[in-house]
Amino acid sequence: MxxxxxxxxxxxxxxxxxxxxxxxxxxxxxxxxxxxxxxxxxxxxxxxxxxxxxxxxxxxxxxxxxxxxxxxxxxxxxxxxxxxxxxxxxxxxxxxxxxxxxxEFDTSLAGVDRHAAPIWLVAQAMRDPGNLGTMLRTADAVGAGGLILLDDCVDPFSVEAVRASMGAIFTQKLAVARWEEFLPWLSGGDGQLVAASLREAVPYRGAPYAAPCFIMVGNESRGLPEEYELACDLRVTMPMKGRADSLNAAVAAAVLAYEVLATLEG
Amino acid sequence: MxxxxxxxxxxxxxxxxxxxxxxxxxxxxxxxxxxxxxxxxxxxxxxxxxxxxxxxxxxxxxxxxxxxxxxxxxxxxxxxxxxxxxxxxxxxxxxxxxxxxxxEFDTSLAGVDRHAAPIWLVAQAMRDPGNLGTMLRTADAVGAGGLILLDDCVDPFSVEAVRASMGAIFTQKLAVARWEEFLPWLSGGDGQLVAASLREAVPYRGAPYAAPCFIMVGNESRGLPEEYELACDLRVTMPMKGRADSLNAAVAAAVLAYEVLATLEG
Structure with missing residues (x-):
C-alpha cells in the first residue's frame, strides 16, 4: 500500500x-x-x-x-x-x-550458532549506543558472527546504535542475555572466552586464541566484574604506555578482534 | 580566592x-x-x-x-x-x-616536536567529539605524542571531547592545521605518513612502519580525500570480511596504532 x-x-x-x-x-x-x-x-x-x-x-x-x-x-x-x-x-x-x-529480531541466545563464525563479540553492561553500534560494525569487519549483550546494556535498536552500526545491525546476529544464562550456555559447547585484564594475563599479541573465540569487554566506567574476568579461558594484556589504564570499550574490542583474526588466519 | x-x-x-x-x-x-x-x-x-x-x-x-x-x-x-x-x-x-x-593550550603545529614520540595520530575533518576524544585516549595508550587535527574538525575542547579523552587532553599534544600547512611541515623533517586505503596498498600487518609514524584517518562519512591518500608514504589495507568497507574512524586509528607500536617495539 x-x-x-x-x-x-x-x-x-x-x-x-x-x-x-x-x-x-x-x-x-x-x-x-x-x-x-x-x-x-x-x-x-x-x-x-x-x-x-x-x-x-x-x-x-x-x-x-x-x-x-x-x-x-x-x-x-x-x-x-x-x-x-x-x-x-x-x-x-x-x-x-x-x-x-x-x-525487531529474535535476540535469544538459543538463536546463536557458535560454529557459524570464528569470532564473536561480547559486551557487558555497555551504556553508550555509539559504542554498541561501533562494536557491531567492527564485528562485521572481522567476519564475526555477532554481538552478545550481557546484563543491562543500552538498547541495540536505538536510532543511535543502529546508525553507528552502519548496517551491521542487519548482518550480525544479536543476542541479549544475563551472565547467569550466558556462562552455562558457553560451557555447553566449544568456545574460548577472552578478555583484556590486568590479572594473571598474557600479552595480547601471540596469545593462544582459538575459534570460536568470544571477545568480551566490560562497562565503559567500571570494566568487567572480577568474577567475569576470572571465568575467562584466556586473559590478555594490552600495552598501556600512558597515564590511562584502559581503552574505550569499542576500541579495545576492535584491537583484540583484529589480533584474534590475524592469529586464526595464521 | x-x-x-x-x-x-x-x-x-x-x-x-x-x-x-x-x-x-x-x-x-x-x-x-x-x-x-x-x-x-x-x-x-x-x-x-x-x-x-x-x-x-x-x-x-x-x-x-x-x-x-x-x-x-x-x-x-x-x-x-x-x-x-x-x-x-x-x-x-x-x-x-x-x-x-x-x-586552552597552544595548538600550533610549530609546537609539535615530532621526535618526542614514535607515533602521532592525525584526524582529518573529524566531526564526532566522541571519536576525537577516543583518539586522544588511544594516543595516550600507545605512547603517542599527540593528535593533529586537519581541516574542519569538531572542537577538541568541547565538553564531550574532553570527557571522551579520559584525561588524555591534558597529556597529549594537540595541534590544529590545514592540510596545505601540514604537508610542508611534515616534509620538512623525518616522518612517515600512513593511512588505511584501498589504493595500491600493502597489508597493514607486517608493513614497514617507521618512527616517527603519523597515522592518518579521514572524515567519518567521506573518509580521506584522494589527494591525501596519494600523499602518504605508506598505504595499508585492513581485512574487511563483511559487507562494510570501512571501520569507525577512531577504531581504525587504534587498530593501526597498536600494529605500528608492535612493529616499532619489534
Whole structure:
C-alpha cells in the first residue's frame, strides 16, 4: 500500500516518532533505521522494512526505486510525507530522505550458532549506543558472527546504535542475555572466552586464541566484574604506555578482534 | 580566592555555562573539564584550572583537598555552589561534584616536536567529539605524542571531547592545521605518513612502519580525500570480511596504532 501523509498529528506520524523511545519500541517490537544506504544494506541482507517513509521532493535514485518496489512486493507500506514531518520522526534537523520501520529480531541466545563464525563479540553492561553500534560494525569487519549483550546494556535498536552500526545491525546476529544464562550456555559447547585484564594475563599479541573465540569487554566506567574476568579461558594484556589504564570499550574490542583474526588466519 | 555562589543569574555562572558553546569558548580561550578523576589527571600532568567549581555538600575526598589547595596556591579561584547550579553549568542532570575552567593550550603545529614520540595520530575533518576524544585516549595508550587535527574538525575542547579523552587532553599534544600547512611541515623533517586505503596498498600487518609514524584517518562519512591518500608514504589495507568497507574512524586509528607500536617495539 502507498499513501501520503501531510499532517503532524496523523497517528502514523505519532507511532513513528514513538519509536525513538525505548519503552515504546519494546511495546511495538519495532525499530527505526534511516538513510538509503542503511536500508539498502538491510534489503541486500534479506531484511525489509514493514513501513518505508520517504520525503516528497527527494531526488530520484534507482536504489530507492528498488527498495520501494521490494517493500510493496512484500506487502509492506510506503508513505510519502514532507521533509518537516520526516525531521520530526527522526528527530534530526536534516533528516535523510528515507527511513524504515523494521520488526525487531529474535535476540535469544538459543538463536546463536557458535560454529557459524570464528569470532564473536561480547559486551557487558555497555551504556553508550555509539559504542554498541561501533562494536557491531567492527564485528562485521572481522567476519564475526555477532554481538552478545550481557546484563543491562543500552538498547541495540536505538536510532543511535543502529546508525553507528552502519548496517551491521542487519548482518550480525544479536543476542541479549544475563551472565547467569550466558556462562552455562558457553560451557555447553566449544568456545574460548577472552578478555583484556590486568590479572594473571598474557600479552595480547601471540596469545593462544582459538575459534570460536568470544571477545568480551566490560562497562565503559567500571570494566568487567572480577568474577567475569576470572571465568575467562584466556586473559590478555594490552600495552598501556600512558597515564590511562584502559581503552574505550569499542576500541579495545576492535584491537583484540583484529589480533584474534590475524592469529586464526595464521 | 574562595567564594560561594548561590544565584543562577550570577555572571560567573553565566560565564561558565557559556563555555559549553564553541563560539564563546573561542572568544574566552577557555574550556570546561568535569570530574575529580579528570581534574586530578590534569593536576598530575601539570595543568591546573583557573577556576575550580565544587558542589556544596559533596563528599570529602583527599584528592579534592589536594586539588583545591593547588588551585589556591597557583592564584586560582575556588567556587562553591549548589548541585542545581552545577547541573546548569555542565548541562548534565547528575553532574559530577567538581568541574574546572582551563585555559586552552597552544595548538600550533610549530609546537609539535615530532621526535618526542614514535607515533602521532592525525584526524582529518573529524566531526564526532566522541571519536576525537577516543583518539586522544588511544594516543595516550600507545605512547603517542599527540593528535593533529586537519581541516574542519569538531572542537577538541568541547565538553564531550574532553570527557571522551579520559584525561588524555591534558597529556597529549594537540595541534590544529590545514592540510596545505601540514604537508610542508611534515616534509620538512623525518616522518612517515600512513593511512588505511584501498589504493595500491600493502597489508597493514607486517608493513614497514617507521618512527616517527603519523597515522592518518579521514572524515567519518567521506573518509580521506584522494589527494591525501596519494600523499602518504605508506598505504595499508585492513581485512574487511563483511559487507562494510570501512571501520569507525577512531577504531581504525587504534587498530593501526597498536600494529605500528608492535612493529616499532619489534
Amino acid at each position: 502507498r499513501r501520503n501523509i501531510t499532517g503532524f498529528s496523523n497517528p502514523t506520524v505519532k507511532f513513528l516518532r514513538s519509536l525513538r523511545e525505548k519503552k515504546l519500541r519494546r511495546r511495538e517490537g519495532c525499530f527505526l533505521a534511516e538513510g538509503l544506504r542503511l536500508l539498502t544494506d538491510a534489503r541486500e541482507s534479506g531484511r525489509l522494512p514493514e513501513t518505508l517513509v520517504m520525503a516528497e521532493g527527494r531526488e530520484a535514485h534507482p536504489l530507492l526505486d528498488t527498495l520501494e518496489q521490494a517493500v510493496l512486493d512484500a506487502g509492506g507500506e510506503v508513505i510519502e510525507t514532507s521533509e518537516d514531518i520526516l525531521a520530526k520522526i527522526t528527530g534530526k534537523e536534516n533528516p535523510q530522505a528515507v527511513c524504515g520501520v523494521f520488526r | 574562595r567564594r560561594n555562589i548561590t544565584g543562577f543569574s550570577n555572571p560567573t555562572v553565566k560565564f561558565l555555562r557559556s563555555l559549553r558553546e564553541k563560539k564563546l569558548r573561542r572568544r574566552e580561550g577557555c574550556f570546561l573539564a568535569e570530574g575529580l578523576r579528570l581534574l586530578t589527571d590534569a593536576r598530575e600532568s601539570g595543568r591546573l584550572p583557573e577556576t575550580l567549581v565544587m558542589a556544596e555538600g559533596r563528599e570529602a575526598h583527599p584528592l579534592l583537598d589536594t586539588l583545591e589547595q593547588a588551585v589556591l596556591d597557583a592564584g586560582g579561584e575556588v567556587i562553591e555552589t549548589s548541585e542545581d547550579i552545577l547541573a546548569k553549568i555542565t548541562g548534565k542532570e547528575n553532574p559530577q561534584a567538581v568541574c574546572g575552567v582551563f585555559r
